[in-house]
Amino acid sequence: MRILARYVLGITVEVDGSQHLLRAKETACVLVANHQSLLDTVWLAWVLPRNAVVVANMFVSRIPVLGWFMRLGGNLFVKQGDKQSIKALFVDSLQYLERERTSIVMFPEGKRNPSETGALLEFKKGAFYLAYCTHAPIIPVAVQCTYPLYSWADCRFRRGCVIRIRVLPPISTESTTEEDIPALIANTRSDIQAACMSLSLPEARTKLF
Numbered sequence: 001m002r003i004l005a006r007y008v009l010g011i012t013v014e015v016d017g018s019q020h021l022l023r024a025k026e027t028a029c030v031l032v033a034n035h036q037s038l039l040d041t042v043w044l045a046w047v048l049p050r051n052a053v054v055v056a057n058m059f060v061s062r063i064p065v066l067g068w069f070m071r072l073g074g075n076l077f078v079k080q081g082d083k084q085s086i087k088a089l090f091v092d093s094l095q096y097l098e099r100e101r102t103s104i105v106m107f108p109e110g111k112r113n114p115s116e117t118g119a120l121l122e123f124k125k126g127a128f129y130l131a132y133c134t135h136a137p138i139i140p141v142a143v144q145c146t147y148p149l150y151s152w153a154d155c156r157f158r159r160g161c162v163i164r165i166r167v168l169p170p171i172s173t174e175s176t177t178e179e180d181i182p183a184l185i186a187n188t189r190s191d192i193q194a195a196c197m198s199l200s201l202p203e204a205r206t207k208l209f
Contacts, residue, residue: 011159013046016199017167023137024049028097028104029170030131032123033141034192035107036114038066041075043143043163044105052103053096055089076104080111090130097134104130108185118145118196123189128181131173140168140188142195164199168192 023029031052033044041054048054054070058079061067070077076092079085096102108123131138144164168191176184 011043012162013043014162014164015046015167016164017169018047020139020167020169021047021049023170024052024103024139027137028101028134029137029139030097030127030134031103031105031139031141032108032127032188032192033105034120034143034196035109035112036143036146037112038063040107040143041066041070043165044141047141047165047167048105049103051101052105054105055093055107058085090126093130094134097130097136104136106130108189114147115145116147118147118193118200120189120193120196123185125181125185128185128188132176132178132181132184135174135176137170137172138184138188139170140192140195142166142168142192142199144199145196148200166195166199168195 024031028051029049031048033040038060041056044054053073054075056070056075056077058077061071061077076089076096078089093104096104104127106127108127109121110124111121113121128138130136142165146163149158149161149163171184171188173184
């Protein structure tokens, strides 16, 4: 995926907070990120632990090049609105987290959100319920608003652009109860939203650490 981003798309990715990914080397985690385009998995390749799989819509698996890369990586696919597919995804995710010690990457907005301002959609419950059931730590990941980096005239991202990602501190779910999940969702969304806005500011280029 890094090769695809750098040499095919001509894009560089800068990561802030990569030290927080050390938790994913110790135990399987649930990573949650904002979702703007089909290429999000390409940028996220810069931060994903080696033992991690991404949950994506089933149609992505049929896209040339991107879908091939994702299938080869053993990623998980779900058919939106199909209860059997969603149930199978939950079972497979549990197996990855509990038996194979593999982290899961999910997009809690539930669909692509190419917002001009970087405003997030409301988060769905799935990723957080999965973390609650397995006591897996949650690692929030924020990707800057990429809308201004896209050339609508050429239908592609501008070559040479830099996409910034921030990894936030892991959130423990060891003592989380089912009643805590709504607050967990709201707080995580708020943190990712704030980080997205910060990364999209012009001065963010000089503030990465």
